[in-house]
Amino acid sequence: MRQAERAIFDLRRGLPILLRDTDRSVLVQAVEGLSDDALAALQALAGSTAQLVLSRHRMAALGRTVDGDAQALAFESLPACEALRELAWTRGARLPAASTARPAERCEDAAVRLLARAQLVPAAIACPVLPARAAAAAAEVADGTLLAVDVSEALRLCQSGSGQLTRVSEARVPLSEADDSRFILFREADGMHEHVAIVIGERARWPDAVPVRLHSSCLTGDLFGSLRCDCGEQLRRGVAAIRAQGGGVLLYLTQEGRGIGLANKLRAYGLQDEGLDTIDADQVIGFSKDERTYRVAHEMLEALGIPKVLLLTNNPGKVEALQRAGINVVARQAIYGAVTAQNQRYLHTKANRHGHWLHDLLNEQGEPASDEPERLPAPGRAPSP
Numbered sequence: 001m002r003q004a005e006r007a008i009f010d011l012r013r014g015l016p017i018l019l020r021d022t023d024r025s026v027l028v029q030a031v032e033g034l035s036d037d038a039l040a041a042l043q044a045l046a047g048s049t050a051q052l053v054l055s056r057h058r059m060a061a062l063g064r065t066v067d068g069d070a071q072a073l074a075f076e077s078l079p080a081c082e083a084l085r086e087l088a089w090t091r092g093a094r095l096p097a098a099s100t101a102r103p104a105e106r107c108e109d110a111a112v113r114l115l116a117r118a119q120l121v122p123a124a125i126a127c128p129v130l131p132a133r134a135a136a137a138a139a140e141v142a143d144g145t146l147l148a149v150d151v152s153e154a155l156r157l158c159q160s161g162s163g164q165l166t167r168v169s170e171a172r173v174p175l176s177e178a179d180d181s182r183f184i185l186f187r188e189a190d191g192m193h194e195h196v197a198i199v200i201g202e203r204a205r206w207p208d209a210v211p212v213r214l215h216s217s218c219l220t221g222d223l224f225g226s227l228r229c230d231c232g233e234q235l236r237r238g239v240a241a242i243r244a245q246g247g248g249v250l251l252y253l254t255q256e257g258r259g260i261g262l263a264n265k266l267r268a269y270g271l272q273d274e275g276l277d278t279i280d281a282d283q284v285i286g287f288s289k290d291e292r293t294y295r296v297a298h299e300m301l302e303a304l305g306i307p308k309v310l311l312l313t314n315n316p317g318k319v320e321a322l323q324r325a326g327i328n329v330v331a332r333q334a335i336y337g338a339v340t341a342q343n344q345r346y347l348h349t350k351a352n353r354h355g356h357w358l359h360d361l362l363n364e365q366g367e368p369a370s371d372e373p374e375r376l377p378a379p380g381r382a383p384s385p
């Protein structure tokens with residue numbers, strides 16, 4: 001999958017890539033960072049008029065419910081870059097009347113998925129390469145100017161991730177809440193994403209069902225104590241709760257902003273300041289309510305030899321994902337941060353629209369009612385809230 005992984009870097013740099021299917025090739029580029037000159041150059045190389053490809057979440061934000069995961073929009077007269085950007089992620093933008101939408105073909109679909117994986121706004125410019133221009137495009141591929149990627153490979157990367165993790169390095173790192181901790185770093189095959197397992201206490205003293213927390217990174221909350229979310233407190237309380245039970249593991253997953261990346265999370269915060277909730281804000285930028293998968297977490301638990309866990313979370317999705325992957329989640333323990341004036345709305349949205357188990361906390365309006373572990377049904381059956 002090397003070409004597809006390389007494509008992510010090119011897209012992030014604002015370069016075009018060539019996606020190749022069996023019967024067609026399409027030049028694609030991120031709308032984010034696009035200039036009018038780059039757009040003209042792309043169309044000249046392909047010999048075709050560009051289309052705008054948007055995710056179905058963005059289409060929904062534009063008021064269109066559509067089939068499929070992405071739509072390709074054709075215009076009677078192609079808008080300038082600035083207007084394309086507006087269509088890609090500005091709130092309140094309207095589709096021009098003289099535009100037609102059709103379900104994206106494989107290349108266009110892969111373009112949007114690659115952009116999401118690159119943590120850019122999932123909106124692409126796509127120009128099918130006309131037969132008369134195929135030789136010119138091939139020449140750019142041959143001299144290394146343009147990266148060509150097989151569309152099946154790109155789709156595979158986006159669907160399943162980049163394969164095996166490598167355990168890279170480790171060290172003892174005493175923490176204020178757990179002075180007997182080790183950090184073990186894992187790297188994904190794409191070389192881009194790294195995740196850390198914080199192993200707390202002596203393994204011989206761990207409970208049979210190992211206390212585990214999956215924590216998705218949140219720069220603003222974890223590092224700076226942002227009051228907009230509950231992450232920072234959950235992180236520290238998570239370490240302390242694991243320590244208090246004799247030790248276990250906190251997996252610190254590089255999944256900033258529920259997988260949309262910091263740049264997009266800050267865009268989403270701007271939209272929340274205009275009145276949208278956390279889910280609708282992500283949708284305006286083109287994302288689902290949660291872009292995370294927990295395949296990496298499962299692989300890390302396997303690498304560490306942990307088949308049976310007590311999971312510290314309020315998120316039913318995490319329990320389900322680990323159970324589906326074959327980890328025996330025997331119990332679930334609530335892990336709360338404090339409710340503040342600034343994060344109250346966010347927590348209510350998590351409870352009401354994400355289905356997080358936060359109602360006890362929010363009803364209490366203060367300290368949690370209970371953080372006793374709650375036993376879960378055997379895998380295969382849905383856990384009760």
Ligand SMILES: Nc1nc2c(ncn2[C@@H]2O[C@H](COP(=O)(O)OP(=O)(O)OP(=O)(O)O)[C@@H](O)[C@H]2O)c(=O)[nH]1
Pocket residue numbers: 214215216217218219228229231234255256257258259260265268269278282312313314315318346356
């Ligand atoms: N997109 C987006 N992400 C956010 C926002 N606020 C916090 N996050 C991210 O949400 C994630 C929260 O991660 P976790 O605390 O692991 O997960 P959770 O789904 O809340 O589940 P538990 O804490 O285990 O109950 C982090 O990646 C944060 O960066 C927001 O307003 N928008």
Ligand SMILES: [Zn+2]
Pocket residue numbers: 218220221222229230231232
């Ligand atoms: Zn946070």
